[in-house]
């Protein structure tokens with residue numbers, strides 16, 4: 703069994719208004735593993751992902767990254783190995799393809815470089831080479847991203863996530879703004895890139911068929927709890943009936 707990269711232990715979160723989003727979640731993500739989270743709207747998928755990213759503070763429970771608590775003075779050091787891609791791509795629409803990819807490194811370079819848009823040469827070369835990695839070889843990298851299709855924009859979003867050489871990528875519904883064909887292409891790209899670069903992925907998805915194609919493991923959530931956690935090859939209708947009522 704590969705090593706545990708990230709673990710969530712007894713995570714609980716109740717929002718103001720007494721809405722329980724996480725009711726004691728335990729999850730282990732191994733190296734080089736792709737996990738899809740399924741569940742109806744309101745099941746707690748986003749809250750789980752946001753809590754790992756440090757965007758939601760848990761009431762109780764802890765998150766460990768490579769056996770270190772993802773907390774306090776360790777947080778930014780460990781967080782820098784965790785990348786994310788977004789449902790709505792989160793690109794700066796009036797900026798160029800290259801700038802958007804380089805922005806993945808914002809927390810790792812001095813602020814004057816960002817202000818004047820002057821990036822280290824090595825990062826610029828890497829950003830250009832990532833264009834090829836995400837299937838956009840030959841694209842004019844000075845082009846504004848607002849002129850690209852949704853699929854192309856999410857490819858840039860993936861390149862931006864890859865520029866920090868992450869060990870894990872988290873994604874909350876990364877293909878829900880795309881048409882089904884493009885969504886499938888993007889998930890295939892994400893899977894192939896993750897396997898090639900030995901990156902783990904935790905990703906919430908709407909479509910069960912995509913989860914089966916994309917993930918090694920599928921986690922089903924309902925009412926803030928994990929209802930099943932199993933190989934995507936062994937996912938049956940009876941499992942899905944427990945989370946989609």
Ligand code: ADP
Nearest residue numbers: 717718721723742743744745746747748749750
């Ligand atoms: P999912 O991603 O599975 O749709 P969420 O994690 O977004 O689920 O939401 C879980 C529950 O927490 C839902 O009942 C939702 O309404 C509630 N919730 C999520 N975010 C907030 C918030 N910022 N404030 C209050 N309630 C929230």
